[in-house]
Amino acid sequence: MDYVIEMLNITKEFPGIKANDNITLRLKKGEIHALLGENGAGKSTLMSVLFGLYQPDKGIIKKDGQEVKISDPNVANTLGIGMVHQHFKLVHNFTVLQNIILGVETTKNGLLKMDEARKKVVELSGKYGLSVNPDALIQDITVGMQQRVEILKMLYRENEILIFDEPTAVLTPQEIDELMNIMRDLAKEGKSILFITHKLNEIKAVSDRCTVLRKGKLVDTIDVADATKEEMSEMMVGRKVEFEVAKEESKPTTPTLEVRGLTVGDRHNAKKIVNDVSFTVRKGEIVCIAGIDGNGQSELVYALTGLQPAEKGQVLINGKDMTHMSIRKRNISGMSHIPEDRHKHGLVLDYSLEENLILKCYFMPEFQKNGFLKFREINEYANGLIEKYDIRSGQGSKTIARSMSGGNQQKTIVAREIDLEPEILVAVQPTRGLDVGAIEYIHKQLIQQRDEGKAILLISLELDEVMNISDRILVMYEGEIVGELDPKTTTFQELGLYMAGGKRDERSEAI
Amino acid sequence: MKVLRKLLDIRGFNNATSSVVAISAGLLFGFIILLISNAPQAFDGFIIILKGGFSTGAKGMGQVLYFATPLILTGLSVGFAFKTGLFNIGAAGQFIMGAFAAVYIGVKCTFIPAPFHWMAALLAAAVVGGLWALIPGVLKAYLNVHEVISTIMMNYIGMYFANFMVKATVYDSKKALSMNVAESAVLPKAGLDKVFYNPIGSSGAVDLSTVNCGIYIAVGVAVIMYIVLNKTTFGYELKACGFNRNASKYAGINEKRSIVLSMVIAGALSGLGGGLLYLSGASGRHIKAVDVLAAEGFNGIPVALLGLSNPIGIIFSAIFISYITLGGNYLQTLDFVPEIIDIIIACIIYFSAFALLFRNILPRLLKWRTGIAEKNSGQQPSQAVGTPNSGQERSDE
Numbered sequence: 001m002d003y004v005i006e007m008l009n010i011t012k013e014f015p016g017i018k019a020n021d022n023i024t025l026r027l028k029k030g031e032i033h034a035l036l037g038e039n040g041a042g043k044s045t046l047m048s049v050l051f052g053l054y055q056p057d058k059g060i061i062k063k064d065g066q067e068v069k070i071s072d073p074n075v076a077n078t079l080g081i082g083m084v085h086q087h088f089k090l091v092h093n094f095t096v097l098q099n100i101i102l103g104v105e106t107t108k109n110g111l112l113k114m115d116e117a118r119k120k121v122v123e124l125s126g127k128y129g130l131s132v133n134p135d136a137l138i139q140d141i142t143v144g145m146q147q148r149v150e151i152l153k154m155l156y157r158e159n160e161i162l163i164f165d166e167p168t169a170v171l172t173p174q175e176i177d178e179l180m181n182i183m184r185d186l187a188k189e190g191k192s193i194l195f196i197t198h199k200l201n202e203i204k205a206v207s208d209r210c211t212v213l214r215k216g217k218l219v220d221t222i223d224v225a226d227a228t229k230e231e232m233s234e235m236m237v238g239r240k241v242e243f244e245v246a247k248e249e250s251k252p253t254t255p256t257l258e259v260r261g262l263t264v265g266d267r268h269n270a271k272k273i274v275n276d277v278s279f280t281v282r283k284g285e286i287v288c289i290a291g292i293d294g295n296g297q298s299e300l301v302y303a304l305t306g307l308q309p310a311e312k313g314q315v316l317i318n319g320k321d322m323t324h325m326s327i328r329k330r331n332i333s334g335m336s337h338i339p340e341d342r343h344k345h346g347l348v349l350d351y352s353l354e355e356n357l358i359l360k361c362y363f364m365p366e367f368q369k370n371g372f373l374k375f376r377e378i379n380e381y382a383n384g385l386i387e388k389y390d391i392r393s394g395q396g397s398k399t400i401a402r403s404m405s406g407g408n409q410q411k412t413i414v415a416r417e418i419d420l421e422p423e424i425l426v427a428v429q430p431t432r433g434l435d436v437g438a439i440e441y442i443h444k445q446l447i448q449q450r451d452e453g454k455a456i457l458l459i460s461l462e463l464d465e466v467m468n469i470s471d472r473i474l475v476m477y478e479g480e481i482v483g484e485l486d487p488k489t490t491t492f493q494e495l496g497l498y499m500a501g502g503k504r505d506e507r508s509e510a511i
Numbered sequence: 512m513k514v515l516r517k518l519l520d521i522r523g524f525n526n527a528t529s530s531v532v533a534i535s536a537g538l539l540f541g542f543i544i545l546l547i548s549n550a551p552q553a554f555d556g557f558i559i560i561l562k563g564g565f566s567t568g569a570k571g572m573g574q575v576l577y578f579a580t581p582l583i584l585t586g587l588s589v590g591f592a593f594k595t596g597l598f599n600i601g602a603a604g605q606f607i608m609g610a611f612a613a614v615y616i617g618v619k620c621t622f623i624p625a626p627f628h629w630m631a632a633l634l635a636a637a638v639v640g641g642l643w644a645l646i647p648g649v650l651k652a653y654l655n656v657h658e659v660i661s662t663i664m665m666n667y668i669g670m671y672f673a674n675f676m677v678k679a680t681v682y683d684s685k686k687a688l689s690m691n692v693a694e695s696a697v698l699p700k701a702g703l704d705k706v707f708y709n710p711i712g713s714s715g716a717v718d719l720s721t722v723n724c725g726i727y728i729a730v731g732v733a734v735i736m737y738i739v740l741n742k743t744t745f746g747y748e749l750k751a752c753g754f755n756r757n758a759s760k761y762a763g764i765n766e767k768r769s770i771v772l773s774m775v776i777a778g779a780l781s782g783l784g785g786g787l788l789y790l791s792g793a794s795g796r797h798i799k800a801v802d803v804l805a806a807e808g809f810n811g812i813p814v815a816l817l818g819l820s821n822p823i824g825i826i827f828s829a830i831f832i833s834y835i836t837l838g839g840n841y842l843q844t845l846d847f848v849p850e851i852i853d854i855i856i857a858c859i860i861y862f863s864a865f866a867l868l869f870r871n872i873l874p875r876l877l878k879w880r881t882g883i884a885e886k887n888s889g890q891q892p893s894q895a896v897g898t899p900n901s902g903q904e905r906s907d908e
Contacts (some may be wrong), residue, residue: 305761348751367744
């Protein structure tokens, strides 16, 4: 047979959870093989087994028909298996070139010889269209660029089997398209690709075959061409999923959040990151700020939520000026915030799940008395949320957040923020890294909040999400709001044009 | 009883085991050095170290507790800071500044009525220690100056400043020591003099230990710290800031204030330790005013490590280190050079500080053993090297 990798009857157990239960996966040479499953279905565990991070409890791995034992990532590397992790493993203050050769440095008499390495890197990046500047520091380049460095790292090591762990979760739509092209090129050159994802569009776009996992068990391996998106999602979730959330016409009433002339400066640059932005979000509507990553959305949100001071302008909640209020005061006044970076802002990773669920309300009388935490109440509250939002973890409310899967970490944040019953919910990419089932759930939650008369500001890079659930779209380009669109009448093309800066409203007072 | 059982839950037991293993390894290494330096007397010497404070009867045990008192406090200081994400290497400076404040009040402020005099002196010690840590705390919170650098600097400033102040105000130049504090400023014995003494002959005269109610205060403070860290919203905030400063800010916690407060509390603990050691009457310790950093300050680090930063664990680790240090002193009755004794004791303490390492290694070692057993019955060893997410950096500043 022409299988390069066969993983046969792999079983892997962790305390409290059977992450992989008798899973078989076969990878052909030169194919792009998608691995599809919900958050916590066992995809990452299976790939970690292949990459030598975990040892399987049962089952064997074959490479080119020969049984192999992959005891650690170095062994995987010598077998030609490379992996791009969801969270990149790069040294931030090293250059691109230094990162690529790290661990396989070309040396002469103990001294580094970078010339050969540089030649090879330039050659590889030319061959696969992975243009990066080898002398740029990692901290200075975009996430998309960093991902290219990770890919180059694998190619530099002459890996034949490439594992991509949710590579698109951190990319902008444009970057995703480029990545898809790169993946196709790699497969054409005879590389075999394992592609972990839960985005069905991407599977349809590039994959040849697809293996579906559900709750640690193998559902099936199918040819992508023969299956529809709906069929695949049903296999993955175990029930039918609605892609477009049904919603009523919005009935906005009085303004909740008013932003007037908000400006955020740059310490190193005279150019404003957020430049004179004004808009209003009313009760009972979802306003979406669309735009390509890095056009000032993050800083706008920081200024709204108080993480960064605004240079000029005003932020009002229910008519009260909040521009110079502390974060705690904003929270109490009814502002919730699902942050962009869940590891940096959203969670205290070394705290347990329940401690994270009370991160914004531990000081309220329900959870403390005279400064002493009420552990029983906290536990009950946490268990309630865990059940309501279907947060899955190994040891329930006592699980350390760090050990949870990315999707469940995200659900934890969403549960916490929505349960605060905010007046205004600022949701930055709330469905990032989630599977279709969870996305559907969160979208429904957002719309339900809206229907209860809450105001919602959604910041999203996903065009589908923008078009599906928002009532109004504001497009942000280079720190300014360049247009207001109605999702019912606009098209993807028009939206894309605004996002790319190709079109702007004549100084439309986007209010 | 219930409280005791809660303390001895499974995880606590595992931690205790790792500390015991670390200590055993330290003792073994100490024995090897004994063998190398003086083989014929090595075994006797080892017994003396093991007998520790017991070598000199009840008084010796009292001395163990007396010298454990400041170690508990400096251990708490380092451990508390560590639990809240800060490395307090400045315990020595905070300790000596607190000591000076206590001695100064003890000598000069005799107008304070008796039962309040020593309390006022202790309070001053804690306040000055806290103020000494305030500076690195503010530098860390507002200017992002790393606290390791600033606390080390503050150690030297504190040492020289305290020496200068002692010599200028409360110095007994005949003995080249700080003066005795007033009787009313000496910590009361609180019944401990009925237990820790050695009788001299049969005349009824006694050789009293220096131990005093300071050990009660130290244990009390440790319990309070345990409660603050684990049961209160305040501890929840401080620990959150230690784990993830950005997320704490996001959650509305005043993270700058928390960092400053953590440092101040850590400093106050060290300062209090200085007060407790030096308010002990004529037979107790006096400030020597020499250019040496206080050993009690640095020993707070191994105490905290051996106690795994748990306040209750720190009580025991401080008593152990005090015990073994005294045992080392008694080694002088044999043919051991004082320097060798210091090396041996330092090695034991050094190894003991590896408790954390052993805690991580032990379960793996056990798993590996069971893995071999499984392999013999035809199965693969099961050993997790780390989760894919564990490589995530704690903070990228």
